[in-house]
Amino acid sequence: MAAGRKELLMLENFIGGKFLPCSSYIDSYDPSTGEVYCKVPNSGKEEIEAAVEAAREAFPAWSSQSPQERSVVLNRLADLLEQSLEELAQAESKDQGKTLTLARTMDIPRAAQNFRFFASSIVHHTSECTQMDHLSCMHYTVRTPVGIAGLISPWNLPLYLLTWKIAPAIAAGNTVIAKPSELTSVTAWMLCKLLDKAGVPPGVINIVFGTGPRVGEALVSHPEVPVISFTGSQPTAERITQLSAPHCKKLSLELGGKNPAIIFEDANLEECIPATVRSSFANQGEICLCTSRIFVQRRIYNEFLKRFVEATRKWKVGMPSDPSASMGALISKAHLEKVRSYVMKARAEGAQILCGEGVDQLSLPVRNQAGYFMLPTVITDVKDESCCMKEEIFGPVTCVVPFDSEEEVIKRANSVKYGLAATVWSSNVGRIHRVAKKLQAGLVWTNCWLIRELNLPFGGMKSSGIGREGAKDSYDFFTEVKTITVKH
Numbered sequence: 034m035a036a037g038r039k040e041l042l043m044l045e046n047f048i049g050g051k052f053l054p055c056s057s058y059i060d061s062y063d064p065s066t067g068e069v070y071c072k073v074p075n076s077g078k079e080e081i082e083a084a085v086e087a088a089r090e091a092f093p094a095w096s097s098q099s100p101q102e103r104s105v106v107l108n109r110l111a112d113l114l115e116q117s118l119e120e121l122a123q124a125e126s127k128d129q130g131k132t133l134t135l136a137r138t139m140d141i142p143r144a145a146q147n148f149r150f151f152a153s154s155i156v157h158h159t160s161e162c163t164q165m166d167h168l169s170c171m172h173y174t175v176r177t178p179v180g181i182a183g184l185i186s187p188w189n190l191p192l193y194l195l196t197w198k199i200a201p202a203i204a205a206g207n208t209v210i211a212k213p214s215e216l217t218s219v220t221a222w223m224l225c226k227l228l229d230k231a232g233v234p235p236g237v238i239n240i241v242f243g244t245g246p247r248v249g250e251a252l253v254s255h256p257e258v259p260v261i262s263f264t265g266s267q268p269t270a271e272r273i274t275q276l277s278a279p280h281c282k283k284l285s286l287e288l289g290g291k292n293p294a295i296i297f298e299d300a301n302l303e304e305c306i307p308a309t310v311r312s313s314f315a316n317q318g319e320i321c322l323c324t325s326r327i328f329v330q331r332r333i334y335n336e337f338l339k340r341f342v343e344a345t346r347k348w349k350v351g352m353p354s355d356p357s358a359s360m361g362a363l364i365s366k367a368h369l370e371k372v373r374s375y376v377m378k379a380r381a382e383g384a385q386i387l388c389g390e391g392v393d394q395l396s397l398p399v400r401n402q403a404g405y406f407m408l409p410t411v412i413t414d415v416k417d418e419s420c421c422m423k424e425e426i427f428g429p430v431t432c433v434v435p436f437d438s439e440e441e442v443i444k445r446a447n448s449v450k451y452g453l454a455a456t457v458w459s460s461n462v463g464r465i466h467r468v469a470k471k472l473q474a475g476l477v478w479t480n481c482w483l484i485r486e487l488n489l490p491f492g493g494m495k496s497s498g499i500g501r502e503g504a505k506d507s508y509d510f511f512t513e514v515k516t517i518t519v520k521h
């Protein structure tokens with residue numbers, strides 16, 4: 034390597050308990066500088082064959098362990114993630130562009146919690162039993178692991194979402210082949226280094242890196258992988274569904290959102306405004322649960338808008354390592370351009386950009402000026418039919434519009450193809466229940482946002498996905514149920 038050039042981080046696949054090099058690699062960028070800093074294996078069919086073989090060999094022993102035995106391993110993994118929290122948070126922030134603060138306080142703690150949570154929930158499931166006395170029969174159900182699970186995760190919450198799939202799959206006795214996003218592979222590779230110490234037998238967790246069209250499709254199409262859990266975009270979900278159809282695979286699809294916040298005139302704005310800034314711009318707006326359409330009752334519209342824009346301007350964009358930054362860099366140059374293009378389209382349609390992109394100036398150190406940064410942007414005077422109000426932008430852009438009545442706002446909130454999450458702000462408890470029930474969303478947070486109860490179903494309606502994740506839902510998904518009848 035030439036003097037002055039930095040060593041690149043080289044990742045390897047993890048198959049059958051071993052790190053294995055690949056014949057070709059993809060560049061991975063540091064979003065805060067725009068520089069290549071890591072090489073990710075560009076795996077394909079060959080690596081998937083090897084991973085399937087390893088997962089197949091590991092399955093009989095792992096699936097025969099008791100839930101209690103597997104629970105011990107999951108708890109050890111949680112301990113090891115907690116012990117490596119700082120190292121993992123630094124890596125996640127560098128790889129994804131998110132602030133180090135968020136990686137430390139949300140991503141990595143939640144990854145550890147995912148293992149701890151499923152370590153506990155797996156030992157608490159019960160099965161069903163019914164009697165038919167007139168026929169001298171009893172019936173009961175048993176659940177068995179499905180087999181080799183294919184797990185495909187996105188780039189926005191890399192370790193958080195990957196472990197949210199690995200933990201329930203292995204807790205239920207499956208072996209897994211996981212494919213993280215090629216844009217954010219580093220923390221998944223770091224996780225592999227902890228598996229042996231935690232007591233995960235070789236072949237139980239295999240991680241294969243690379244792009245969706247190459248290694249993702251090889252995984253989804255493999256006839257020995259009967260179950261696929263995917264989080265990501267709707268077009269990719271369509272492709273996965275097509276490839277899975279000939280094999281009748283079990284599918285869980287967690288997709289995007291176009292999530293409304295509905296703010297009634299009796300809302301507590303002291304709480305609502307900071308929470309709605311956070312729900313719009315947390316993780317650079319790159320969370321499928323982020324708010325991107327804010328409906329405000331007309332009587333408080335002007336006051337809300339003024340205070341919301343003031344609060345947004347205080348949401349500092351900075352280097353991911355800056356402890357005073359609320360937002361870091363977006364994931365990639367292509368994504369930054371896509372997000373910016375929505376703001377340009379809104380402007381061309383006659384909407385007003387109240388702050389952020391094209392209005393305010395970013396201030397960044399020289400080293401970060403080629404990074405993928407963008408200011409949090411608030412758009413108003415935008416029609417419900419505009420692409421900014423219909424399509425998932427997945428960046429720091431939110432639209433604010435007025436409404437008059439409860440009936441009207443429910444109709445408008447439901448008028449998009451997505452149905453993932455919503456927030457409702459009001460001090461009228463009756464209205465909260467009424468509106469929450471009528472919204473087409475798998476998750477409704479009232480007077481709060483993103484408070485997670487991992488026991489309960491998580492997922493979306495309409496184009497936001499198929500299936501739910503959570504204690505019982507993930508268990509049901511990663512197991513096959515059998516009804517046994519005993520005549521006595």
Ligand SMILES: NC(=O)C1=CN([C@@H]2O[C@H](COP(=O)(O)OP(=O)(O)OC[C@H]3O[C@@H](n4cnc5c(N)ncnc54)[C@H](O)[C@@H]3O)[C@@H](O)[C@H]2O)C=CC1
Binds near residue numbers: 212214249253273287
């Ligand atoms: N949870 C969510 O709602 C997410 C939504 N998105 C949305 O998707 C847009 C595009 O982001 P992408 O990273 O391109 O999402 P994506 O859906 O392409 O990527 C998600 C995962 O699927 C894999 N993948 C891609 N094509 C595949 C294929 N043909 N077969 C199997 N696996 C495949 C990717 O490698 C990655 O691991 C974003 O702008 C955002 O709107 C992105 C990430 C997460």
Ligand SMILES: N/C(=C\C=C\C(=O)O)C(=O)O
Binds near residue numbers: 187189319321322491
């Ligand atoms: N699936 C996503 C977020 C999930 C959050 C959670 O389980 O708490 C996403 O942003 O893609």
